[in-house]
Amino acid sequence: MDFQYAPAPESRDVVDIRPSYGLFIDGEFTDGHGEPFKSIDPSNEETLAEIACADSADVDRAVKAARTAYDKVWGPMPGRERAKYLYRIARIVQERARELAVLESIDNGKPIRESRDVDVPLVAAHFFYYAGWADKLSYAGFGADPKALGVAGQVIPWNFPLLMLAWKIAPALACGNTVVLKPAETTPLTALAFAEICRQADLPPGVVNIVTGAGDTGRLLVGHDGIDKVAFTGSTDVGKQIARGVAGTDKKVTLELGGKAANVIFDDAPLDQAVEGIVNGIFFNQGHVCCAGSRLLVQESVAEELLARLKTRMATLRVGDPLDKNTDIGAINSAEQLQKIRMLSEVGEQEGAERWSPPCELPQRGFWFAPTVFTSVAQSHRIAREEIFGPVLSVLTFRTPAEAVEKANNTPYGLSAGVWTDKGSRILWMAERLRAGVIWANTFNKFDPASPFGGYKESGYGREGGRHGLEAYLDV
Ligand code: NAD
Numbered sequence: 001m002d003f004q005y006a007p008a009p010e011s012r013d014v015v016d017i018r019p020s021y022g023l024f025i026d027g028e029f030t031d032g033h034g035e036p037f038k039s040i041d042p043s044n045e046e047t048l049a050e051i052a053c054a055d056s057a058d059v060d061r062a063v064k065a066a067r068t069a070y071d072k073v074w075g076p077m078p079g080r081e082r083a084k085y086l087y088r089i090a091r092i093v094q095e096r097a098r099e100l101a102v103l104e105s106i107d108n109g110k111p112i113r114e115s116r117d118v119d120v121p122l123v124a125a126h127f128f129y130y131a132g133w134a135d136k137l138s139y140a141g142f143g144a145d146p147k148a149l150g151v152a153g154q155v156i157p158w159n160f161p162l163l164m165l166a167w168k169i170a171p172a173l174a175c176g177n178t179v180v181l182k183p184a185e186t187t188p189l190t191a192l193a194f195a196e197i198c199r200q201a202d203l204p205p206g207v208v209n210i211v212t213g214a215g216d217t218g219r220l221l222v223g224h225d226g227i228d229k230v231a232f233t234g235s236t237d238v239g240k241q242i243a244r245g246v247a248g249t250d251k252k253v254t255l256e257l258g259g260k261a262a263n264v265i266f267d268d269a270p271l272d273q274a275v276e277g278i279v280n281g282i283f284f285n286q287g288h289v290c291c292a293g294s295r296l297l298v299q300e301s302v303a304e305e306l307l308a309r310l311k312t313r314m315a316t317l318r319v320g321d322p323l324d325k326n327t328d329i330g331a332i333n334s335a336e337q338l339q340k341i342r343m344l345s346e347v348g349e350q351e352g353a354e355r356w357s358p359p360c361e362l363p364q365r366g367f368w369f370a371p372t373v374f375t376s377v378a379q380s381h382r383i384a385r386e387e388i389f390g391p392v393l394s395v396l397t398f399r400t401p402a403e404a405v406e407k408a409n410n411t412p413y414g415l416s417a418g419v420w421t422d423k424g425s426r427i428l429w430m431a432e433r434l435r436a437g438v439i440w441a442n443t444f445n446k447f448d449p450a451s452p453f454g455g456y457k458e459s460g461y462g463r464e465g466g467r468h469g470l471e472a473y474l475d476v
Contacts (some may be wrong), residue, residue: 004320010112014099017106017189020050023058023212024195026065027205032058034213039188042109043322043331043366051188054211056220059180062209063226066151066178069206075148075180078134086131086174089200089273093124094115096197100190104162108283109188109331109367112323114232119163123445126166126465129449130174133470137175140467146474148254153441155218156191156332157234158184159288159389165191167464168231169208170449175230175473182221184234185214219245227251227293230474235386236413236458238385254462254472256290256454258387259415262408263293263444264430266401269304269420273442275309278393279419281444283317283371284331287391288337288460291416295384296395297404303397307375314371315358329391332367341369341390348374348383353394359415379410387413401426404431414456420442432444437463 011234020036034053041048045270054062074082080286101115112121137146152172156164161183172179183191191210211217215238222230222242232257233256246253263281265274281293289294298306301461322330332338349355353374362368369390377384377394384394398404408417417436419427437455440446447453452468454460462472 005326009321010102010104010105010245010323010325012106014325015103015106016054017049017103020052020308021188021192022056022436023050023062024100024192024198024208024210025058025062026209027199032212034058034217034270037185039107039186039394042186042333043363045365048107048203050180051212052219053213054119054217059211059217059224060226062180062211063113063151063221065206066180066209067226069204069415070148070150070178073204074173074207075176077176077178079137082173082176083134084136085201085203086127089197089203091305092197092200093120093127093361095456096193096441097121097124100162100193101382102323103193104190105330107187108158108161109133109322109333110313111327111330112325113327114285119160122449123162123166124451126163126170130170132384133467134174137470139469142471143475146175146476148338149475150177151226151471152177152179152229152231152473153221153227154179154181154231155222155234156181156183158187159285159290160236161187162190162194164233165194167233170462172231172471172473173207175470177473178209180209180221182211182213182218185212207306215337219352222246227322229253231472232256239460242313250316252472254464255460256464257291257415257458257460257463259292259455259459260295260387260411261291261416261418261436262297263418264404264408264420265296265298265306265457266303266419266421266426267299268422269442270422271302271306271309274306274420275313276337276418277418277442277444279313279317280309282393284445285309286332286369287331288389289439289445290473291445293394293416294388294393295408296393297407299399300397300399307395310373311356311358314373317360319360319368319370320363329371332369332390335367337389338369342390344383344386344388345372345392348377348394351381351383352379353381379407385411402436406431407426409433409435412458415459416440435474
């Protein structure tokens with residue numbers, strides 16, 4: 001049945017975007033000394049605001065502010081007092097949830113349904129969760145009186161701007177560290193709104209500092225002598241550069257990098273549920289997800305039927321205005337990312353895979369890519385090996401469980417995987433053999449602040465979330 005949808009736009013009136021933004025250092029918004037840059041709305045290419053760029057003097061100022069705050073205020077503060085600030089931040093995030101969700105969708109291009117129902121609630125949940133740990137660190141399994149590391153330099157990507165900020169800042173603060181965080185250059189606005197939230201929560205100046213800028217600012221931050229810890233989420237290439245840069249220093253590092261997850265469908269899986277899981281696995285957040293289920297491995301005997309059902313489902317996906325509450329797939333975050341998705345998709349065709357997208361009309365302005373599936377994919381194809389980071393699914397088949405494991409593990413990455421089957425024993429058998437940090441069974445892309453997240457191999461090292469996530473910010 002074909003449903004007609006009336007437009008259901010979320011109002012932009014709840015956000016107040018200023019024409020320009022400064023850096024957030026020592027509790028104040030200040031000018032940057034680098035060349036300012038623009039943040040645009042990827043759904044229509046309109047400029048949203050001009051953003052200050054931090055140069056080396058600015059980064060230095062931010063690190064010094066964080067050091068002073070660590071030495072004088074935040075480090076000596078008892079955990080139960082730190083917890084109060086974190087709870088307060090969590091509550092303000094909840095109070096301002098609608099505004100933050102709209103702002104995130106405007107700056108990032110993701111559907112409002114996701115920023116409203118996934119990103120922002122998880123941000124609040126993260127702060128609540130780590131607030132709970134702040135006065136219980138002695139019971140976390142890292143010794144009787146674990147100490148903070150000091151100042152953390154944190155660099156995050158553009159795919160979940162505010163959520164990645166929460167993943168970085170909440171555990172760092174709970175453990176007694178202070179932070180300097182650099183958001184991605186295409187999505188700085190919610191980090192700057194978070195700076196306001198820090199002020200609203202009366203967080204002591206210097207505990208959280210936000211420096212905006214591009215890769216150069218990130219390099220200055222992670223290379224700064226005054227930081228004790230580097231936390232990075234982003235591309236594997238930059239992750240490797242950072243790992244080389246900190247080698248031989250005392251800095252502790254956690255890296256959360258790319259992925260090429262296998263989503264494995266056995267012939268006894270409930271196929272309609274699996275189709276929903278596949279769609280959620282690869283089209284959630286336009287596929288800009290490091291743990292996206294970008295390689296579908298389907299058992300040969302059900303491949304034809306599953307693909308037919310998948311295509312029927314894909315034809316119902318609604319691509320368009322991120323602020324429309326009915327939108328399933330929003331805008332691609334940047335022209336560069338769109339270019340990369342297009343390039344790899346063309347390579348897929350050239351290498352002999354079969355490309356299919358449902359008929360779908362894309363808006364004229366902005367950055368858009370139709371949901372796409374490739375069949376007849378070989379393991380050697382670039383679309384089966386490289387992270388596309390877009391709404392593009394590569395389908396391979398297998399005959400036996402052993403072959404499924406071999407193909408799933410045939411990747412330089414190891415962040416996540418999915419298994420769909422009716423048999424509990426098979427789930428456990430697969431989970432033992434899949435080399436991935438997170439394995440979902442009969443579901444996909446489920447996140448909870450209490451559960452650790454992180455990768456094997458080129459997906460990085462260290463864990464974020466849960467009790468394990470504390471370790472990255474403690475001197476253990
Ligand atoms: P990126 O690694 O270039 O950028 C991530 C962050 O690192 C940004 O804040 C950026 O400004 C900063 N950065 C860039 N160069 C740096 C350097 N030398 N030192 C310190 N910081 C630096 O990622 P990208 O360009 O946004 O995306 C490229 C590819 O990375 C994507 O296509 C995707 O495959 C992958 N990616 C993965 C994740 C993830 O969550 N694992 C997130 C975003 C992108």
